[in-house]
Amino acid sequence: MANLSTLLVLALVAHGCYALSAKKTRPEILAEKVSQMSKWADRRPVIKLNNDQFKEYLRTQPRNYSVIMMATALGAQHRCSICKQASDEFYAVASSYSGSDAASNRLFFAMADFDSAQGVFQTLQLKTVPVFYHFPAKGGKKNRLDQYDMGRFGFSAESLAKWVEERTDVHFKVARPPNYMMLIGGTVGVVAVLAIIYFKRKAVEQLISRHNCAVLSLFVILMMLSGQMWNQIRGAPMAQTDPNTGKVAYISGNSQFQFIAESYIIMAMYGLGGLGWILLSEQGPAAMKFSPNAQSTMIIAGVALVGFVFSWLLSTMRMKNRGYPYYFLMK
Template sequence: MLLSHLTTLLCTVGIAFSAKPAVDKFQRFQSLSHPNPVDLNDATYNEITAAPRDYYTVVLLTALDSRFGCALCREFQPEWDIIAKSWNKGKVDDVKLLFGTMDFNNGKETFQKLMLQTAPVVLLFPPSIGPSATPDGSPFRFEFSGPISGDQLYTWINRHLPDGPKPPLVRPVNYMRVASAITLLLGTVTLFTVASPYVLPVLQNRNIWAAISLVSILLFTSGHMFNHIRKVPYVAGDGKGGISYFAGGFSNQFGMETQIVAAIYGLLSFATIALALKVPRMSDGKSQQVAVVIWGVVLLGVYSFLLSVFRAKNGGYPFFLPPF
């Protein structure tokens, strides 16, 4: 029995001593990765990813040297540093996670062993022991198909971690952008203060706003947005060697047709405005009568032409006016 108890005691001590290096290894690398990710080489990469491990490890395999021409590597490196700093500065006691970066110059053997032909590549190693361990312990691989943001990779990492609260991704304050925004705001306020005596009378002019409103109404009622959405042709052939300016059917139109209809609506508008505002203010009675006749003929002729356009687009349209 003494021999049996001694054997059990030695096994227990052996297990305790075998588990201790894994804990010490996590604490040691965690102290090196606060707040930036650990710079790895072939030896430290093998050490940080070796089993047994009761922690997660995320490693970025990159090639930052300008000789390799990896623009994506250099572009993503600041995003990777933000991810590591956000996690290391956040306090999550339930999840053990280490971040490491291995450049090609420091890990050529590892790149060859993994048969990597492109960079950057992110590997996430789950624990090999503990409740979150995977059966085979093989890493999850994230390959870059193009430029991505740190938020996308951070979301992918969190999907492979246990459920629970995670540190938010915190981006550093861009003081240059803040200074630029303040300078732009001050410049805008200064410009408005200096130019307001000249600009405000223009903005408060009723005739200008009336003209803008009228032009906008003419554009949209004539089908300007329809042309942009449908990408309609400007004109089309009529099948007889000529040009057709109006498309058949009320659901079709040409670019030239829009301009013609806008001109018709514009003439009708100006004729109506002249009869309503200008003619009553004329002091000479004969001139007033002549103006009424002229604008009345314009209204009749232009509106008659508009109805003929409707009949040309749809033969079943029942209305018309002479002379068209």
């Protein structure tokens, strides 16, 4: 019996020693994580993460590296056109960093796609995509600046790179390949316009009439009022799809952002409003020459258009500013 007790004690001691020796130290765990992240980064500039990898490499300490992560939904079933555009810009930033002198094992770029990492979306409580996050090396309390404000700055590679530099203090330039097709197309277009002006002078003179110039000016005014130039600068998407519901939004709920489809809607809104005022101020009095009924019809149509557009405008304001208190005819 004594021998059996002795053997049992020795077995427990041996098991304890083995467990202690098998348990990895904090520096060893950190070295393995950095090594694995570096291997993934060597294969591709943007590391694809699943739920377990996100939890282990981005949310769990020890960690002495920062990670810039994009949460997105690239599957065709999600119909997220902005996701593909933002993904291309994100890859441009990651590729520029990996090919620069600033590249090291202190900063990595990663991506969590909804189809393969739904747990990430639940953890971060995401309802819209794409979203860009900075996970600092030290962890700690959440800083609102660690989430990129795409509504204010757009998702161009240059804007993303500037935000990465501000959050990580890693400096590099975005390197884009030259767009030869745009250069060739622009050159051909300029030559074609000059050729038409030279060989078809009379036709060009007929086109440049007072009426045509007025229509063209009105179109440009409506286009600029609707925010088309902002779309070009910020790289706005056509629309946005909620990955959870699949619902397509054509008007952004952010008062600091808009979609291309939204600018078309605003353009139509202003155009109809302008038409209403033209009916009231110009066509109404002119219709008196034909009959009083024609004048009444023009005035009623003008008032209806102005009232409809005004109500539509207030409704859009309520969509973009949830606390906006005013409405007319429709909410």
